[in-house]
Amino acid sequence: MKGTFRTLLLIVVLAVVVGLGFTYMNDLDQPEPRRRESMEERSEPLERLRLSRGSSRGSERELSDATIQVVKAVGPAVVKITTREEQLIDDFLLGRFVQETEGIGSGVIFHESGLLLTNSHVVTNAKEIRVWLPGRPDPYVGRLVGDDPYTDLAVVKIEGKDLPTAPLGDSDKLQVGQTVIAIGNPYGFENSVTRGLVSALGRGLMIEPRSNLQLEGVIQTDASINPGNSGGPLLNLQGEVIGINTAIISEAQGIGFAIPINLAKAVAADLIEHGQVVRLGVLGGTITPAFAVAYRQQTGDDLPVDRGVFVTEIIPDSPAERIQLQPGDIITEISGKKVEDISALAQRIREAGFGARIQITVYRSGSRTPSRIQVTLR
Known part of the structure; x- marks a missing residue:
């Protein structure tokens, strides 16, 4: 595998863009038994269609009523967020100067203490956050509890009484x-x-x-x-x-x-x-059997596994950097549990939790023997 990192990275990108994968379809070649249809059989779908047209109008009314009820119940907890940010501008003619910019977004209050969820890109680097509740003339001052650009999520807190909240589902x-x-x-x-x-x-x-x-x-x-x-x-x-x-x-x-x-x-x-999200600190792509086939065809080398996470970048000051994970490494297990894609890797890390000590099974470039490395998530 030595010297093939660039090729492997290219295949990762292509796999993401093209969506490599196989679909296995069964019984496609089995002919359906032929049968004769009577006029009565043919008329049944028409009768069902007449009934469905009548019921669809009722269903539409029910859907409309349900939507109205949801909006009435949850709408008060949906907030407008306005931000003010200072940006350093480097202009050829005017030189360097500070320019204020304004942003707008949305959020939803999920706890009566005034905690709300929004996007990281809405509030990151904001010098000032204002939160506007429906029907209330004055904004609340928002305090950024924390944000995570890797999931584009942030938590903001406002201080107030009788704040509406929205229930979180599954x-x-x-x-x-x-x-x-x-x-x-x-x-x-x-x-x-x-x-x-x-x-x-x-x-x-x-x-x-x-x-x-x-x-x-x-x-x-x-x-x-x-x-x-x-x-x-x-x-x-x-x-x-x-x-x-x-x-x-x-x-x-x-x-x-x-x-x-x-x-x-x-x-x-x-x-x-x-104040931060527990994570290993790697960016990468998912290795699938189709990906492995494409890699072997492109490089002529053997990939040691058919499933796992291929590391493309290490986040600075992360657990991955501390244990010297490298681009080109392939992660296959976390503490004995299989890691077959990026989502599974994130799930294993979340399950372990902040401060947990975990064992990572990783294949290094050029090796068919996995290494097992201990690291603390903090």
């Missing part, structure tokens, strides 16, 4: 095709509501191509998410927050993304308790 129960509601402040329009479907689950979203920083396991939805919606909640029809809206693809319509609330809860707990 994103593991989400299903593709499920109806969801997005509430936020697109372009500054307070508490705008859109409705759509869960289009896909477990998506990867590249947020920093230069460092291969990618959000894993995000929710894709066709509910409209526009600038200013960032940090607002994605809700189910039970009025539970199941995601934090984070991004849109500007070139496409009907494609938005949200961070699963189960991940957001884990990140928020770390930020509140420790």
Whole structure:
């Protein structure tokens, strides 16, 4: 494997872009038995269609009523966030000077003490944070509890009484095709509501191509998410927050993304308790059997494993840097538990928790024998 790191990295990128993988399909060549249909059999779908048209109008009313109830219940806890930031500008003619910029986003209060979730990119580097609640004329001063750019999540705290809150749900129960509601402040329009479907689950979203920083396991939805919606909640029809809206693809319509609330809860707990998120400190890509085949064909070398996480970058001042993990390393286990993709790696680290001592099984470039390294997560 020596000298093939660049090739392996290229394949990682291609695998992310192209989505290498195999689909195994069974019984495709088995012919369906032919049968004769009577006129009565053919008319049954027409009758069902007539009934479904009548029931669909009722279902639409029920869906509309459910949406209204969710908005009434959760809307008061959805806030507008305005920020003020100072940027150092280096101009050829004017020289260096400080320029103030303003930003806007959304958030959702999840605890009566005034804790709210939003996106890291909404509040990071902000000199001043103001939080506006619906129906209240004056803003609250926001204090940044902590933010995590690697998941694009942040926790902000405000001081106040009788603050509305939104219940947090379970994103593991989400299903593709499920109806969801997005509430936020697109372009500054307070508490705008859109409705759509869960289009896909477990998506990867590249947020920093230069460092291969990618959000894993995000929710894709066709509910409209526009600038200013960032940090607002994605809700189910039970009025539970199941995601934090984070991004849109500007070139496409009907494609938005949200961070699963189960991940957001884990990140928020770390930020509140420790001021930072427990993580190993690696960026990388997932090795799959298809990836391994492509690698072997491209390089002529043998890859020691068919599944794992290929390290592309080490985050400075992290546990990974302290134990001298390197780009090109392949992580396959954490404390005896298999790591087959990036999401599994993050889950194993979260399960271990802040301050835990773990054992990492890693294959170094050029070796078919794994190394086992101890490290403390802090």
